[in-house]
Amino acid sequence: MRVARFYAPGDLRLEEAQEPNPGPEEVKIRVRQCSTCGTDVKIFNHGHHHLVPPRVIGHEIAGEVVEVGAEVTGWSPGDRVQVIAAVPCGQCYECTHGHMTVCPNQTSVGYHYDGGFAEFLVVPKAVLAVDGLNRIPDGVGFAEASVAEPLACVLNGQELAGVGEGDDVVVVGAGPIGCLHVRLARARGARRVFLVELNRARLDMSAAVVSPDAAICGSEVDAVDEVRKLTDGRGADVVITAAASGAAQEDALQMAARGGRISLFGGLPKDKPTITLDSNLVHYRELTVVGANGSSPQHNKQALELIATGQVPVSDLITHRLQLAELHDAIKLVSSGQAIKVTIAP
Known part of the structure; x- marks a missing residue:
């Protein structure tokens, strides 16, 4: 089978590998779509401290079951499935007290286990142990289902920030995560959603798809000032920094209304x-500052449902649908900001 295997920064090889065989507590799937994300670009350029090469990467995965281990129940060949990326242990204090996203024993598909840039994938028993293999609802394509993983992360972030009815929400960063934040905030009842981005071309591309109430180019205007003008000086109820920018995080505090919530979503x-x-x-305005780290298995299930019901459309966010042989092109597209979401069909 064909795989994309990471060996070292800048060394991602498309090569032939032997098809994996599932153990008695595992499930083998044929990967139909694996989406790319900014983390794949970081791995390509710098590696990752959790990733010991060589490793097949890719963690936004959808496919169909082709073989089921002898001790696995509830799954059959032909079942359409989505796979979680972050795998909590399910046993520690955090997991048993409702905080699976910060499990200290967390492992990850595409880091600790071979990932989805391959024709076939064995779903580890650790994934099945925490109910992390999810059925794709009828009417949802494999490409759309692969976007459930990043949407699950966005859902976790908005739950922690308490995005809800009547909120004015600012999303800083117009990449795929920012677009999903705009869409989900609307689904959760936000009154208005403003999108902020430094890159004019990236802002225009994303705003044309997700239609924020205002699109603010931070390289052309003072974004803090613009948000204050749009909110009659009050500021936003929620500010989400969907960008890896310290300056954006500092600005977020200036954009927040009294009693506002700031999500430091991007690491x-x-x-x-x-x-x-x-x-x-923070003290005098009674601001709340929260982090957001990945998603839980339950968030992935909820994300699939949001996609299936049309509450958070994702098909139009997929601007490029490429083949595994074009993975290096996909990484360049993601890195350049010329795409919103890029999916790969092995």
């Missing part, structure tokens, strides 16, 4: 993880 570079936070703003 910062490992060599510059700190920001200057005006704690008096």
Whole structure:
């Protein structure tokens, strides 16, 4: 079978590999679609501390069951499935107290286990143990189902930030995650959603698809000032930084209304993880600052349902549908910001 295997930064090889065989507690699937994301670009350029090469990467996976281990029940060949990426242990204090997203023993598909840029994938027993193999609802294509994983992460972030009815929401970053945040905020009842992005071309491309109430180009205007003008000086109820930018996180506090919530959704570079936070703003304006780390198996199920019901459309966010042989082109597209979502069909 064909796979894309990471060996070292800049060394991602398309090569032939032997088809894997599932163990008694595993399921083998034929990968139909695996979406790319910014993390794949980071892995390609820099590697990852959880990833020991060589490793087949790709973690936004949808496919169909082709073989079921002897001890596995509930699955049959032909079942259409989506696979979680972040795999909690299900046994620790955090997992048993409703905080699977911060499981200290978490493993990940495409990092600790071979991922979805391959024709076939064995779903590890650790995934099945936490109910992380999900049925794709009728009417949802494989490409759309592969977007459930990033949507699940977005859902986790908005739950933590309490996005809800009547909120004015600012999303900083017009990449695929930012677009999903705009769509989900509307589905959760936000009154208005504003999209902020430094890159004019990227902003125009994304805004044309997700239609925010205002599209603010931060390289042309003062984004903080624009948000204040749009909210009659009050600020936004929720500000979500869907960008790996310390400056965006600092600006988010300035954009937030009294009693507002700030989601530091995008992680910062490992060599510059700190920001200057005006704690008096947090103190006197009673702001809430929350993080967001991946998603739980349940979030993935909810994301599939949001897609299936049309509450969060994703098909039009897929701007490029490529083949595995074009994976290097896909990585360049994602890195350049010329695409919203790029899916790969092995």
